[in-house]
Amino acid sequence: MKEIRVSAIIQAIEKLCIQACYNLGDDVKNLLDTAREREESPFGIRILDQLLENINASRENQLPLCQDTGMAVIFMEIGQDVHITGGSLQEAVNEGVRRGYQKGYMRRSVLDPLKRTNTGDNTPAVIHYEIVEGDQLKIAVAPKGFGSENMSRLTMLKPSDGVEGIKRFVLDTVIQAGANPCPPIILGIGIGGTMEKAAFLAKKALLREAGKPNPKPEIAGLEQELLQAINNTGIGPQGLGGRTTALAVHIDTYPTHLAGLPVAVNIQCHAARHAEAIL
Amino acid sequence: MIKSIKIPEDIKLLEDLRAGDIVQLSGIILTGRDAAHKRMMDFLDRNIPLPFNLAGQGIYYTGPCPAAPGKIIGSCGPTTSSRMDSYTPRLLDLGLKFMIGKGLRSREVIGAMIRNKAVYLAAAGGAGALIAGCVKKAEMLAFEDLGPEAVYRLEVENMPLITAIDSLGNNLFEIGPKQYRL
Structure with missing residues (x-):
């Protein structure tokens, strides 16, 4: 049994929130570089250049990459041999978010859904807890902007729709989203499980190193096929036309019921921010 | 070719821009997004004059991050313009001359733009740190209680834009997209 104090969790989350919003990972930057080399559209080239310059401007001038520093989505993988002490875990997570958004001068975007009154400190976070084997606590912070979140969709397909139905739904979602989710995008796709499981898989797939294929060859093949089809739409960077509409497609699957085929598509903009730590 | 435009001096030039023209914008712009638009509609519905004049002006759809000490403004890229679509025709009819944002606009907005000879300029969504570097001055103009959604008056220099509509x-x-569809 390993003891982890909530104070360590607060500190870790504070740091991860800032790190995620200020430093885009090299995985995404490399994909943007490659896309820039291949892009043919003059508008596309111009936009991709600006996005690459933005990454440098963010690092050099110490500014968040994007003003939509998102709603904080936190994935906690808690080893079953971990004992958390010193206070409430949920409170600790929110305190970390509160401090991170304040210290990092990040935008407070969280509000009551009906009254629309801002909570003022970007809490509460959306927290996903998973109990796993071992004695470690793995924390992933993924601030999610809503330009892209708003364009995400979920459907309950019929088993007869099959893989073709999945492809149609994904492509249709991307085409309907058009310029709005700040393409080039990264897609997280969850297939199977139940309604909420598919959505969870889609969100979690976005944590994967950008462009890294699913370990199962048939799923990796579907990822590549969809990436190609999405880039053939011509939507392009910011929807102004071009070869780069998506940088990567990440699919995760889970067994489902014999009567169903849930599919969730979570759209992520090019500011695919996430930061991880293990305690 | 890049067209340099200064606001308010060159406001008349905006109507001659054509979709695809690259623009570097300098001068004065106002900010406003969802909550500020809703507030403006409330004012107009109740026949209360807006606390700022929109005629001959432009709105940049953004909700900046708070400015860190010593900085003029925080990250301030464009937000999705279509969320403002239901409010925009009314503002265009009041003389709003241009909008800066990202993403699509509705048929109603485009109709009102034609009617009022207005233009919609696209900024690179997600380039908030880059655009913050173009902001030389920022002052709170109205609706301070809306926090990041308040209306600011910005002075910008060489803000990189593309004429979208x-x-x-x-x-x-x-x-x-039609040109690149396979």
Whole structure:
């Protein structure tokens, strides 16, 4: 049994929130570089250049990459041999978010859904807890902007729709989203499980190193096929036309019921921010 | 070719821009997004004059991050313009001359743009740190209680934009993707 104090969790989350919003990972930057080399559209080239310059401007001038520093989505993988002490875990997570958004001068975007009154400190976070084997606590912070979140969709397909139905739904979602989710995008796709499981898989797939294929060859093949089809739409960077509409497609699957085929598509903009730590 | 435009001096030039024209914008712009638009509608519905004049002005759809000490403004890229679509025709009819944002606009907005010879300029979504570097001055103008959604008056220099929809209704979001569709 390993003891982890909530104070360590607060500190870790504070740091991860800032790190995620200020430093885009090299995985995404490399994909943007490659896309820039291949892009043919003059508008596309111009936009991709600006996005690459933005990454440098963010690092050099110490500014968040994007003003939509998102709603904080936190994935906690808690080893079953971990004992958390010193206070409430949920409170600790929110305190970390509160401090991170304040210290990092990040935008407070969280509000009551009906009254629309801002909570003022970007809490509460959306927290996903998973109990796993071992004695470690793995924390992933993924601030999610809503330009892209708003364009995400979920459907309950019929088993007869099959893989073709999945492809149609994904492509249709991307085409309907058009310029709005700040393409080039990264897609997280969850297939199977139940309604909420598919959505969870889609969100979690976005944590994967950008462009890294699913370990199962048939799923990796579907990822590549969809990436190609999405880039053939011509939507392009910011929807102004071009070869780069998506940088990567990440699919995760889970067994489902014999009567169903849930599919969730979570759209992520090019500011695919996430930061991880293990305690 | 890049067209340098200074606001308010060159406001008349905006209606001659065509979809696809690259623009570097300098001068004065106002900010406003969801909550500020809703507030403006409330004012107009109750026949209360707006606390700022929109005629001959432009609105940049953004909700900046708070400015760190010593900085003029925080990250301030464009937000999705279509969320403002239901409010925009009314503002265009009041003389709003240009909008800066990202993403598509509705048929109603484009109709009102043609009617009022207004233009819609696209900024690179997600380039908030880059655009913050173009902001030379920022002052709170109205609706301070809306926090990040308050209306600011910005002075910008060489803000990089692309003419997305022009005053004739030509729409780069339609023209551009068609050229690259396979």
